[in-house]
Amino acid sequence: MMEESQELALTQFRKSVEKLSSSTEGYEKPTLMRFLVARSMNPDKAAKMFVEWQKWRASMVPPSGFVPDSQVMDELETRKMYLNGPTKSGHPLLICKVFKHFPAKDQLNFKKFVIHLLDKTIASGIKGKEVGDEKVVAVMDLQNITYQNLDARGMITGFQFLQSYYPERLSKCYILHMPGFFATVWRFVCRFLDKATQEKIVIVTDGEERRIFEEEIGLDALPEEYGGRAKLTALQDVFLPQTAPGMLARNNDV
Secondary structure, three states, X not given: OHHHHHHHHHHHHHHHHHHOOOOOOOOOHHHHHHHHHHOOOOHHHHHHHHHXXXXXXXXXXXXXXXXXXXXXXXXXXXXXXXXXXXXXXXXXXXXXXXXXXXXXXXXXXXXXXXXXXXXXXXXXXXXXXXXXXXXXXXXXXXXXXXXXXXXXXXXXXXXXXXXXXXXXXXXXXXXXXXXXOHHHHHHHHHOOOOHHHHOOEEEOOOHHHHHHHHHHHOOOOOEHHHOOOEOOOEHHHOOOOOOOOHHHHHHHHX
């Protein structure tokens, strides 16, 4: 029964996309299902989200299908983003050391950087052939941050991109070493996050939460400074056979 209702929703979803003068051609079932799940299996709402995503990709990403390092060097040079993994659940692990981040002067460039890092992280999780439902585990490390590193706007951009344009891509986001003064900023950011996103965020505070965090990520994926066995690898030092998932690269044909 579950399979039947899924197929029915997918058929209605494809028709709704066509009504919006677009097409789902070339997209596999797991990709389309992410949009349906994100919109509570409502085909019309999922279709609207899908078409908005296609238009957004076409406007933000070069025809090659990915944002190259050369377009976001300012952000990469801070070496604040790290790509490790796979975690115990098989997902890539994206780590942000927030004390190296400062609010961007160029918001458009920052948005391209967010696309670059999310696309590259997702691509790193593709095993052989892309499925379309690859997920990401993120760690936001707030150790040593000062008021200069506070960037509510940047955080909201990142989470809103995940919600609107990368539905069902976030498996979990762990926040480590949250200082007291960050709590107000975090409460403000949370006003922009939907319930499903908030449920995937874990603020690691005590020993038990720390143990679960280590257990879920796995010591082989967790860098040494977090108690694991892996070496931290900066995002730009990770070389992939494919820079962007094919599913993303096709969108510019729309």
